[in-house]
Every structure is written in structure tokens, then in C-alpha cells.
Amino acid sequence: MTQLTEMELFQLEEQLRAEALAINKNITYAQESTDPKLQQLYTRIADRHRGHYEILMRNAQNFAQQRQF
Numbered sequence: 001m002t003q004l005t006e007m008e009l010f011q012l013e014e015q016l017r018a019e020a021l022a023i024n025k026n027i028t029y030a031q032e033s034t035d036p037k038l039q040q041l042y043t044r045i046a047d048r049h050r051g052h053y054e055i056l057m058r059n060a061q062n063f064a065q066q067r068q069f
Contacts, residue, residue, distance in 0.1 A: 004063065012060060019053040022046075 004012070023046050030042035 003067070012056065016053060016056050016060075019049050019056065022049040023053060 026042045026046035026049065030039045030046065033039045033042060
């Protein structure tokens with residue numbers, strides 16, 4: 001089984017933070033926009049970042065479970 005280095009764990013944490021920030025920013029932009037097309041665009045962008053975040057979390061959780069065995 002492969003183990004993540006400290007640097008890889010740090011990078012994973014940083015990427016999770018970046019995705020969370022992108023989600024929150026785009027949700028805010030969608031809420032503050034008065035143009036329905038921009039609201040839809042920002043919402044789609046937030047959803048895409050949410051997907052990235054979920055993939056990263058799922059992979060991190062799978063890795064953590066493998067380490068327990």
C-alpha cells in the first residue's frame with residue numbers, strides 16, 4: 001500500500017481549501033448577481049467545484065480507511 005508523504009497531505013489539504021473557497025465565492029456571486037444568466041453560470045461553477053471537493057474528500061477518506069487496516 002502506498003502512503004502519502006507529508007507534502008502530498010499538505011497539498012491535498014490546500015486543494016480542499018481552494019475548492020471550498022471557490023464554492024463559497026461562486027455561491028456568493030450567484031446570490032449577489034441580478035442577471036439570471038450570470039446566476040446560473042455562477043451556480044454551475046460552484047457545482048463543478050463542489051464535485052471536485054467531493055472527489056478529493058472521497059479519495060482522502062478511502063486512503064484513511066486503507067491505513068486503518
